[in-house]
Amino acid sequence: MIFSFYSTATVKTAKANIFFCKNSKGQILINGKSMKDVFSNKIFAHKVITFPLYILNLFNSLKFMLDVFVKGGGEIAQITAISKAISKFVYFLCPQAKSKLLSNFKYFFNIKFKERKKSGLKKARKNTQYSKR
Numbered sequence: 001m002i003f004s005f006y007s008t009a010t011v012k013t014a015k016a017n018i019f020f021c022k023n024s025k026g027q028i029l030i031n032g033k034s035m036k037d038v039f040s041n042k043i044f045a046h047k048v049i050t051f052p053l054y055i056l057n058l059f060n061s062l063k064f065m066l067d068v069f070v071k072g073g074g075e076i077a078q079i080t081a082i083s084k085a086i087s088k089f090v091y092f093l094c095p096q097a098k099s100k101l102l103s104n105f106k107y108f109f110n111i112k113f114k115e116r117k118k119s120g121l122k123k124a125r126k127n128t129q130y131s132k133r
Contacts, residue, residue: 004020004021004022005019005020005089005092006018006019006020007020007085007086007088007089007092008085009081009082009084009085009088010081011073011077011078011080011081011084012073012074012077012112012113013072013073013077014070014071014072014073014074014077014078014080014081015070015071015072015073015081016068016069016070016078016081016082016084016085017068017069017070017085018066018067018068018069018082018085018086018089019066019067019068020064020065020066020067020089021064021065021066021067022063022064024063024064024065025063025065026063026064026065027065027066028049028050028065028066028068029065029066029067029068030068030070030082031068031069031070035049039075039078039079040075041075044079045079048079048080048083049079049082049083049086050086051083051104052083052086052087052089052090052101053086053090055090055097055100055101055104056090056094056097056100058090058093066086068082068085070082087101
């Protein structure tokens with residue numbers, strides 16, 4: 001199997017490494033399994049992961065295989081990291097599609113992180129209740 005392109009993306013703590021292989025049957029393998037076996041929300045995962053390919057009508061025209069290695073984070077962060085890496089691949093194929101990708105992807109990427117706990121507090125911002133007397 002000869003890989004023609006490699007892409008990485010991170011969302012929160014999830015990191016996705018994607019290898020694109022030409023002249024294949026059009027499979028998407030995630031950690032060696034099919035997409036349906038990995039994620040519990042199958043419809044959402046399929047929509048978000050293949051969205052960058054559907055924007056430019058590349059999903060049916062290209063014959064390729066996506067070999068995805070993803071780790072860390074939650075399920076939604078992993079799905080979004082995969083989608084972000086695929087959008088990098090689409091941008092590599094046709095750079096004129098950048099404006100189309102950016103306008104459609106502004107709702108998908110969420111860069112919120114969990115705030116660290118501070119000393120003297122119960123949580124990151126939760127404090128003990130003030131008592132006057």
